[in-house]
Amino acid sequence: MITRITTRDARFALQPGEGTDSVHTNPEYSYAVTHLLTESRHIGTGLAFTLGAGNDLVCKAAAELAQPLVGRDIEELMAEWGAVQRSLAEHPQYRWLGPHKGVVHLALASITNACFDLWAKTRGVPLWKLLLDLSPEQIVALLDLSYLEDVLTPLGALAVLNRNLPTRGERSSVISEGYPGYDTSVGWFQYEDERLGKNARRAVAQGFTALKLKVGSHDEERDIRRASLLREIVGPNVRLMFDANQQWSLPQAIRVCQRLAAVDPFWIEEPTHPDDVLAHQALAKAVAPMALALGEHVPNRVVFKNYLQAGAVEFVQVDAVRVGGVSEFLAVSLMARKFGKSVCPHVGDMGQIHQHLVLFNHIALGHDKLFLEQIPHLQGRFVRPAIVNDGVYITPQEPGSSSDLK
């Protein structure tokens, strides 16, 4: 039984240049942490990610919003998590601050993730195994599918899960082989060309086959120069992703993307404002077959639904520490599967939780085994940091969602 709820405002300073992009110039990687204390020895830990300022607001909202969970048994809660989460998200006063976005929704992420963590710890299994051991019906009961009725009903979700059940075995080798990673820390925006080159050579030597570069300079030529430099260094067989972090207007995005075509991008990430579904739709058409990736700032399943309906996204970068936690991540992954789009999470959690979720997505939903972003800057901060060897995430075996901070 959950007896008490506490929160922690955990902020971690980075080294100069780390984590920088064209828009976020001085990040302080931070977690609004929810702890669920129980009568047993287990403590559920949930994360929501921010860049520092305002992290306290998320903690405060989480502490208040989570109150209805006190006195509840975790197994009972999770048997109907979809309904419970909906009742939290639809709080008749807090809802006005969203709905389903911003501080209150980040708070919901932190709470939800704490519940999943506690559940897995109580059962003594890693999160990926917990999810894979559930029946399709139990998975669907975890989800709030409201406002998705036009594209994904509970029965539709069940159908996706059941359809992929017979072939799970074929995909389960990923557990022992590990899930491929890609390195985002190579090309932070403020890194000079020389450092960028050194990082890229090192990453390729370490076994990474995909790298990301931050673009979105006011000086467009800088972006083109650095993109070309990177392609020159890594050769034609390494995948390069270019991330503008929302810096461009639609007209700019079209122009720069057309120029970047020469360096063969695997995707263009967050070209413009994350609320602008129709701008992404127009861009996708203008630069096809170049692929767009986005999602780290898409707040909820409803906006993802619109992106999918509009054909405005190819790589769905839903983040379980941005949307309403693990369960909304799964709802979005189910929708993406229905639309035939890949899920390639943004890792505000540094990959700690997502290393579990991509295994479920691949095995249970039949999503491609693509690659999972990796950001190493907080490795020393986690009790059990994700381990990436030869460019591959080693499957975690300890109980829970790997979210505990030191």
Add this chain to the structure above:
Amino acid sequence: MITRITTRDARFALQPGEGTDSVHTNPEYSYAVTHLLTESRHIGTGLAFTLGAGNDLVCKAAAELAQPLVGRDIEELMAEWGAVQRSLAEHPQYRWLGPHKGVVHLALASITNACFDLWAKTRGVPLWKLLLDLSPEQIVALLDLSYLEDVLTPLGALAVLNRNLPTRGERSSVISEGYPGYDTSVGWFQYEDERLGKNARRAVAQGFTALKLKVGSHDEERDIRRASLLREIVGPNVRLMFDANQQWSLPQAIRVCQRLAAVDPFWIEEPTHPDDVLAHQALAKAVAPMALALGEHVPNRVVFKNYLQAGAVEFVQVDAVRVGGVSEFLAVSLMARKFGKSVCPHVGDMGQIHQHLVLFNHIALGHDKLFLEQIPHLQGRFVRPAIVNDGVYITPQEPGSSSDLK
């Protein structure tokens, strides 16, 4: 010069049933108030509206976000407000909590509105007169039009203003005649049929020619019965608006709207989730020529742009205490004008600020003189409450934006 910034968490209990709708069952009308203190005797007052819980979070964010304004002169600030507001909105850490939505954007509304209030008080004129006395160039300098480049550039905004300049005189009679109002307080969700009927008769007797009813019951028949009752009472010549407050799924919305057609709705308001542009587009097509109204939960200009581009809204209910304040309200009004859509604000401010803004919209932008929502429950709380006589807002004459609370 602005010397200090304070905030106030102002919450006002309502009488049972007041303010209730199908989703917001126990509202406590609240303002996150920003006060800008100056060396002179003027104090700028800015409002953002919430329903109670979490109002403190908005106050906290406003106090922090507004810090760069300390030491600034209000005339200098407002000469380049578009750039100043953008720099506040793009705070590299707080931005992560949005961007441009939720708690941080409500905070921006409160700050922005305080600046406009202080500016008008300093000049000794009501806000509507301040705005009308500005040149088109000065108006455009107030606006952050970033991410609108594909539909409204600064030059395009200037063109709308200049085009309507020669005919301003024809529309200026509204200042002495007053702007028509409509009464939302007739048909709160929890009011029983008898009270609903009594309220409707009284409102019509008071001169109102438009009334709103809250719908979105789990029991669809209740909605249909009450809508028919209201139509019977007011006769065919009073406009009736039906407000579902986002309660319906798309399939439900289509079904209930088709049934409501029989009572001749002037508009259907917030049929489903406010992020779901494409659901509103589909609904608008399915029930045409029935008109959709929405905006009280649309967080920013970018989402409004998508609604307009998609042909998914007929009556734009942008609210200056929800979006980033007066200036973003104006940006949205300019866009709506370009798309030929009416602006009919939601009044989280109870009409205090919007009574100024609709005069500007009509006279300077050439928007229709439609009607402005009126909600009387906080009249005793304002220093200078809006006055509505014979169904018409009497133009305020005191300096400022009528935002001061007792």
